[in-house]
Amino acid sequence: MAVKKVFVLAGEASGDILGAEWIRAAQALSPNLSFTYCGGPAMREVLDGQRPVVPMESMAFMGFAEVLRHLPAIWQNDQHIKAHLKRVSPDIILFVDYPGYNLRLAEWIRRGNLASKTPRMLQLVCPQFWAWKAKRLPRIVHAYDAVYPLLPFESNLLQIAGGVAPYFGHPAAHRVEAAVPNPQGPLALLPGSREQEWSQHVSLFAQVAKEMNRAACWYRPLHVSDADYRRMLSRFGVDGVQANVCTDVPSMGGVSAALVASGTATLEVALRAIPMVVAYRTSGISYAIGKRVIRVPYISLVNLILDRPAVKECIQDEANTENLRLALIHAESDGQSQSLMQDLRQAIDRGNPMPQMAAHALASN
Numbered sequence: 001m002a003v004k005k006v007f008v009l010a011g012e013a014s015g016d017i018l019g020a021e022w023i024r025a026a027q028a029l030s031p032n033l034s035f036t037y038c039g040g041p042a043m044r045e046v047l048d049g050q051r052p053v054v055p056m057e058s059m060a061f062m063g064f065a066e067v068l069r070h071l072p073a074i075w076q077n078d079q080h081i082k083a084h085l086k087r088v089s090p091d092i093i094l095f096v097d098y099p100g101y102n103l104r105l106a107e108w109i110r111r112g113n114l115a116s117k118t119p120r121m122l123q124l125v126c127p128q129f130w131a132w133k134a135k136r137l138p139r140i141v142h143a144y145d146a147v148y149p150l151l152p153f154e155s156n157l158l159q160i161a162g163g164v165a166p167y168f169g170h171p172a173a174h175r176v177e178a179a180v181p182n183p184q185g186p187l188a189l190l191p192g193s194r195e196q197e198w199s200q201h202v203s204l205f206a207q208v209a210k211e212m213n214r215a216a217c218w219y220r221p222l223h224v225s226d227a228d229y230r231r232m233l234s235r236f237g238v239d240g241v242q243a244n245v246c247t248d249v250p251s252m253g254g255v256s257a258a259l260v261a262s263g264t265a266t267l268e269v270a271l272r273a274i275p276m277v278v279a280y281r282t283s284g285i286s287y288a289i290g291k292r293v294i295r296v297p298y299i300s301l302v303n304l305i306l307d308r309p310a311v312k313e314c315i316q317d318e319a320n321t322e323n324l325r326l327a328l329i330h331a332e333s334d335g336q337s338q339s340l341m342q343d344l345r346q347a348i349d350r351g352n353p354m355p356q357m358a359a360h361a362l363a364s365n
Contacts, residue, residue, distance in 0.1 A: 003030065003033065003091045003092055003362050004032075004033065004034060004091055005033075005034045005035075005036075005088060005089070005090040005091050005092075006023075006026065006033055006034070006035050006036075006090055006091065006092045006093075006094065007035075007036050007037065007084075007085065007088065007090040007092070007093045007094070007119075008022070008023060008035065008036075008037040008038075008039065008043065008093075008094045008096065009037065009038045009039070009081070009093065009094070009095050009096060009098065009102060009105075010037075010038065010039040010040070010043065010056060010096035010097065010098060011038065011056060011059035011097070011098035011101060011102075012056065012059070012097065012098060012193070012194075013040060013056070013193045013221045013222065013223045014097065014193075014263065014264040015039070015056075015096040015097035015098055015124075015125065016039045016040035016041070016042045016043055016056050016096075016223060017042045017222070018096050018097070018124060018125065018171065019037065019039050019042070019043050019094065019096045019124075020039075020042035020043045020045065020046045021171060021354045022094060022096075022124060022354050022357060022358055023035060023037075023043060023046050023047065024046050024354070025354035025355045025357070025358035026358040026361070026362065027046075028355070028358075029355070029358055029359060029362055030362055035047055035050070036050075036053055036084065036088055036090070037050075037052050037053065038052050038053050038054045038055075038056065038059065038077075038081060039052050039055075039056050039096075040052075040055065040056035040057065040223045041222065041223050042222065042223075053080060053081060053084045054077045054080050054081060056223065057223070058073060058077060059074075059077055059098070059101075074101075078101070078105075081105065082105075082108070082113070085109070085114055086114055086115065086116075089114065089116045089117065089119075090119050091119055091120065092119055092120045092121075092122065092361060092362075093106075093109070093119050093120070093121050093122070094122050094124060094361065095121065095122065095123045095124065095144075096123075096124045096125060097124070097125040099123075099125075099127035099128065102123060102127075103123075103127060103136065103139060103140065103143060106121050106123070106143040106144060107139065107142075107143050109121065110142070110143055120145050120361070121143065121144050121145050122144060122145060122146050122147070122148065122361050123140070123144045123146075123147045123148070124148045124357065125148070125149070125150055126140075126147050126148075126149035126150070126151070126154040126158065126165070127140055129157075130153075130154070130157060137157070137158075137161050138161065140158070140163065141158065141161050141162050141163040144163070144164075145164065146163075146164040146165065146166070146360065146361070147163055147164070147165045148165070148166070148168065148353075148357050148360075149165055149167060150170045150171070150348075151170070151301070151304065151305055151348075152167055152305070152347060152348060153305075154167075155167035166356075166360060167350070168350055168353035168356040168357055168360075169348055169349055169350025169351060169353040170267070170348035170349075170353070171352070171353055171354060172250070172264065172267050172268050172271055172348075173271060173344070173345055173348045173349035173350075174349070174351060174352045174353065175250050176250040176268050176271040176272060177250075177271075177272075178271065178272060178273045178338075178341055179252065179253050179272045179273060179274065180273070181255060181256055181257065181273070181274050181275060181332075181337065182253075182254050182255060182256055183256050183332070184256065185217075185254045185255045185256045186209075186214055186215035186216060186217040186244065186254075186255055186256065187208070187209045187212060187214040187215070187216055187217065187255065187256060187257055187258070187259060187328070188217050188219055188246075188252060188255040188257070188258035188259070188260075188269070188274070189205040189206070189209065189216050189217065189218050189219065189258075189259050190219045190249065190258060190259065190260040190261060190265045190269070191205050191218075191261050192261040192262075192263065193221040193223070193224070193263065195232075196282070197261055198232055198236060199236065200280075200281035200282060201261050201279065201280075201281060202232070202233060202236035202237065202238060203236050203237045203238070204279070204281070204319065204320075204321065204324075205259050205279070206237065206238050207321045208259060208321050208324045208325055208328070209259075211321055211325050212325055212328065212329075214256065215244065216238075216243070216244065217244050217246050217255055218233065218238075218243055218244065218245050218246065219245075219246050219247060219249055219252070219265075220245055220246070220247050221247075222247060222248070226245055226247075229245055230243060230245060233245075249265050249268045249269065250268050250271075250272075252268075252269065252272050252274060253272075255274060256275070256332060257274065257275040257276065257277070257328050257331055257332050258274050258275070258276045258277075259276075259277055259279060259324060259328065260276055260277070260278050260279070260300075261278070261279060261280055262278055262280045262299050262300055263301075264301065266278055266300040266301050266302050266311070267301045267302060267305075267344070270302045270310075270311065270337075270340055270341060270344055271341055271344055271345070272341070273337045273338050273340070273341040274337060275328070275331035275332045275334075275337050276302075276311050276331060276337075277311065277312045277313075277314065277324060277327040277328050277331055278299065278300045278302075278311055278312065278313045278314070279313075279314045279315075279319040279324055280299060280313075280314075280315050280316070280319060281315075281316055281319050282316070298313060299313060299315065300313055302340070302344065305344065305347050305348060306340075306343055306344065306347065310336075310340050310343070311331070311340070312327040312330070312331060314327060
């Protein structure tokens with residue numbers, strides 16, 4: 001059966017970018033596809049300004065405490081999405097990251113709740129069952145027709161469990177080129193992409209730059225406007241008017257090192273061959289719960305992929321100005337950023353994965 005209608009669901013900024021890249025690749029293969037989506041500015045742009053069913057900004061809740069506070073909004077989003085799917089009846093649903101909600105929705109669809117045909121359901125970015133909630137693995141294999149993992153070891157684990165999980169590589173390796181750090185340049189500060197991350201990291205990161213006597217270059221996420229980002233900096237104690245605000249982490253240059261609050265940015269900075277330290281704080285209750293359930297020794301994608309402490313991670317109480325200052329000095333002087341970048345590329349670079357993922361999705365329907 002020919003694919004005509006596709007629904008793409010991404011609930012956060014990194015997923016929005018991945019969803020946009022997949023849509024672009026699918027359009028190149030089949031220009032007459034009709035898309036609807038939940039996402040942000042990247043997907044809105046590739047779809048010529050088309051409005052989302054639910055905007056990403058209304059979905060990007062992270063952490064146990066934050067999810068509890070926003071349960072009414074989460075329920076309302078869920079009702080909007082389910083009503084849309086019943087009305088549109090897509091041939092394919094591409095779920096992008098956002099694992100908790102996506103898996104529940106896929107299972108709801110798999111139980112026949114759409115009344116019409118069950119669409120082909122694909123998950124781009126594997127849920128981290130290997131980090132916590134290992135019992136999700138059978139659910140993942142049953143719910144999705146295919147999973148497109150971005151980390152190489154995930155493909156092996158899924159296929160052993162009976163899932164369809166071809167590994168096409170990580171898109172960051174294709175879109176991010178190596179650079180040369182500038183020892184005299186500013187310190188790149190990446191305090192995250194959400195309100196709760198900014199509240200924990202902005203003043204801390206600013207203090208680290210001050211104690212190192214470095215100018216700060218703040219990297220804002222693409223889904224946040226320059227004006228909104230500057231207002232956010234001011235709210236957390238940084239002069240947002242005078243701040244040097246940059247964007248586009250894959251093209252980061254002219255900086256001496258980077259202080260990064262985990263996420264996809266850690267991978268992009270490492271692929272640029274820029275010395276880096278990862279720092280992450282969260283609420284006390286989220287940290288206490290996470291410490292009990294998380295089963296892996298690292299939080300950064302770099303260390304997870306390479307299965308070693310290739311970049312320094314300072315988590316919760318260890319994320320203080322003195323530890324971060326010393327860690328950054330060491331990262332700048334140890335000369336490992338180039339070899340780290342090469343090791344990463346060897347592990348995850350398979351060329352541009354999106355045309356391969358799109359071809360697999362459309363051909364297998």
